[in-house]
Amino acid sequence: MTAVLQVEGLHKSFGGVQAVADVSFAVDAGELLALIGPNGAGKSTCFNMLNGQLAPDGGIVRLEGRDIVGMRPRQIWRLGVGRTFQITATFASLSVRENVQMALYSHAGRLRSLLGRFGTAFTAEADALLGQVGMLDQAGRPCGVLAYGDLKRVELAMALANQPRLLLMDEPTAGMAPKERVALMELAASLARAQRIAVLFTEHDMDVVFSQADRIIVLDRGQLIAGGTPQEVRANPDVRAVYLGGTH
């Protein structure tokens, strides 16, 4: 079977700096792949090329066999990709429930109505998603007043509203308390496995990475230096060198 996401030879440079060089990997349905690496390794650049925010200089990105390079983020969303951002991006003046409803309306193609009343449809669906991420009790609050960790949960609910085949999570637990972090990723992992969603995430918290990821790939100065199961990556000397300081 084909992987949900297949990346081959991805390239991007800014001026003279090679941010991402010849990166290739694949994510299968129901699999959690962690993309790790030190600051400035090119993780976010990589991410932004996958969902269409940045145009790669070269390489192929296939979503379920279809080349999506050159598509806009909104077109990629329509193909079944949900995304959370490193710095959360939600609609601050709308309530938590309305944020999720916005994603549901968009998914259903029902935002073009000029005379209907927004918020009357998809209430139950929105509440179900908010229940899953543990935000139902705050459904009526505007996103502008939420704590950072809660915004991350809202983003997850919005990404799930798309019934995604692929979930891209850029540092999903940054800004959360340590206990919450593992809980949120456990939640994402169980949802992904149950709904056969492929998940690609970056993360700085190694507890989260090594406890939740099925596979890990390591990026350093734009290049993939290692990949494999958590055990394999933990034992890899190159990875140790990158994280613990150069020994060679």
Place this chain on the structure above:
Amino acid sequence: MTFASIIIQLLNGLAAAASLFLVSAGLSLIFGVTRIVNFAHGSLYMLGLYGAYSLIQALGRTPVGFWTSVVLAALAVGLVGVLIEVLVLRRIYRAPELFQLLATFAVVLVIKDIALFTWGAEDLVGPRAPGLSMAIEILGRRIPAYDLLLIAIGPVVLLAMWLLLTRTRWGALVRAATQDREMVGALGVDQAKLFTSVFFVGSVLAGLGGALQIPREPANLELDLSVIADAFVVTVVGGLGSIGGAFLAAVLIGVAKAFCIGVGTVNWFGAEIVFSKLTLVVEFLIMAIVLVVRPFGLLGKPQAAQRLAADPAPPLTVPSWTFVLVGLVLLLAVPIAADRYVTILLTDIFCFALFAISLHFIMGPAGMVSFGHAAYFGLGAYAAGLLLKRGGLPMEAALVLAPLVAGAFAVVYGWFCVRLSGVYLAMLTLAFAQISWSIVFQWDSFTGGSNGVFGVWPSAWLAGKTAYYYLALAFCGAGIALLWRVLFSPFGFALRAGRDSPLRAEAIGIDLRAYQWMAFVLVGALAGLAGAVYAFSKGSISPSAISIAQSTDGLIMVLLGGVETLTGPLAGAAIFTWLRDEVARRTEFWRAVMGVVILAIVLLFPQGLIGGLKALTQRWREARA
């Protein structure tokens, strides 16, 4: 065109570019550091011109007298700038950007009337520059020596600015603040002093630009808005915050205009094109093209993200049914209970209320500030008048078709505008409004030129003031109801979502530009309806319906009432229209009174009148609880 005439037009253009560059450089400098779009910058230019005129009268028409006057006038204008900064703007640096804009509008009104009071309404023609009044022959044509001096002054000032910005500590601070104002504050730099000094330098440049024009252009009271429009174009074409860009753009526009005048009338394929009438259009066309190709201007960079973003907009609440019903019943009863004067005033208010609500829709919930909303109001008014007088349509048909015409213009203008955001978007809307204005103003044979269109009266059954009152109430009321309704529709929510986070909107599949374009067309059509209703209530239309002044009136109405509430712009339109009427009947200096009132409101209620009232009642309730 011969080679000689090309050179001559080039020189003419360069001479005209000098003052344009000076005033734009000042505007750009101030915007870069303080992030304030200083609408009063044209007023400072005007003061420089008037000031130089008076000083020359006092100091004598000698070379020493002339040049001392020019320098003194520039410095005096610098002090006026400091005064504005210290008395008004310093108090509201933390207020939302739009409120700072409102404050500078108020300053425009006050300065205009101070000039009217001091120098009178007549144009004042200044003397030629003593010692430079001769002409120099170049390629067989005579060029005034003073123009050659102006051509030299532009680069000299550019060089001086460059040295000041790159070789002094002050310049380093200015450049740092332009890039990251909060960081400069965090490093312990006294921001208040820096801002005041930047205002001084920027104002001196504006004053100098004005003073240097004394031999070339009469001092008059219309300069403030026409110069600010030119300066906006130059700063935006050059790139906000870029002095070199301002110079390049000033030269480009000055030369393009000179060529339009030089070319004169040309026959192309049997069609007569009067290029000399296109001078106003050409600069705005240049701007529209540059902004679409290079959204941050020729030498500009994308604006640095501001860390201290303003608070997110609060959620909108639906106006209560009781409020709407009580209001409607009262309004329906007005013609029975009140006199003719009230009926006519309220008819005006209905038109401006729809105008303000449509502007609020686009700048508040949709997040696209328009400096040129009068374009649609005015085009709607003209469409109504011209369909009636030239198209021979019955009044009812003209009234219904006019909004469609305005909407059609919004289709074209909006397509360009939604490609930009923030200040650049606002400036482009202004550019389109000015293009519309200049075409209407100059196309005598079709639009009636500066006189406008007369005899635009409603049909017999609507001729009575009471009948027309009900028509205005019905049409404007329906327009407002429609816009409010749309705000709470999926489409309206998508617009609000796009304003809150374009990144997230795109990431969940929303084609924001398409929605914003649609919003542009909708509000354009409804502003056009307001204009059409207004035209038939007055019986005539003049180009002032499309003017910058009309656009700023709309902005004042919205900001006065408060952009964050739905009813705010209604109250703003009513209060502004009523107050203007009241004050204008009592004093010639109604603008200054309005300006002072607006400044008082800005300083006392930074959330607008209705926002302020809401905050007050909330505090009162909390105190009682």
